[in-house]
Amino acid sequence: MISLREVRDSDLNIFWEHLSDPAAQHVAAVTRKYHYDRGHFDDHWARIRARPDVLMRTVLADEEVVGHVAVYGPPDEREVTYWIDRAHWGRGTATAALAALIELAGTRPLYAHAAADNTGSIRVLEKCGFVVTGQGRGFAQARDGEIDEVLLTLS
Template sequence: MTDTEISLREVRDGDLPFFWRHWSDPEAQRVAAFTGAYQYDRALFDGHWAKLRADPGVLNRTVVADGEVVGSIAVFGPPDEREVTYWIDRAHWGRNIATAALTALIDLVPTRPLHAYAAADNSGSIRVLQKCGFVITGQDRGFARARDAEIDEVVLILPAA
């Protein structure tokens, strides 16, 4: 694992500039593949986050590593289709931060199953999900804005215990 101290906390206004820097990183976007218009336009980004933060059905958390904001993580969606999503600053990839953050999020959310999706070639994210108990249950194909192409994706589920 990592010797970095990882914690999740509620999102603060001051976190948003960090999230923007993480989410608008072209290389991180390419790896994630499935991006939204809000990741390319700061005004759309701010509106997106205002909506997320106002929605009681969305559990958003800031990922903090050794006191530094390094990402965001969330659970959203209807009760029978709750989905996890996370975005870790590329400078912190490969340090098990995403795994530690997802483990902490899963502990906060008793709902099962939880769903996740990842680009089929995003081995890092798939590995994080599998280390946290998610299993690949299917494949799909969709338009990946960051690659301007249709690509394969995997569907994962964290089943009930």
């Protein structure tokens, strides 16, 4: 069973393990400094957990911490993000977690970005009602170069 709960301090070490997985970073493609450096990770999480405009939740699979989901950004540009432990890919975990977050957020439109070749993430977003509404290119630190990206929108 997939459920969401408030983020706890004890979740952060598990999140660090998930976010610093090189194989998962490559698939996600667009990574930040906090994916590679524990000090940046701790600073990033302290900042976002203190922001009232960020809706952040821990994802649980049968009470095991398996990832996190969030909605962030200004009211007219709210964006979703999620990260699920690679051991739980392909099980419907991300789809169930994102669907629960969307219901919890209750706002529209919502946006998402994904690497164009990240078919798993795009499929999760589409299952939750997002549609591809744009394309572009951006720098992907995990791949050390520019990649094609897609913008998805949930109206």
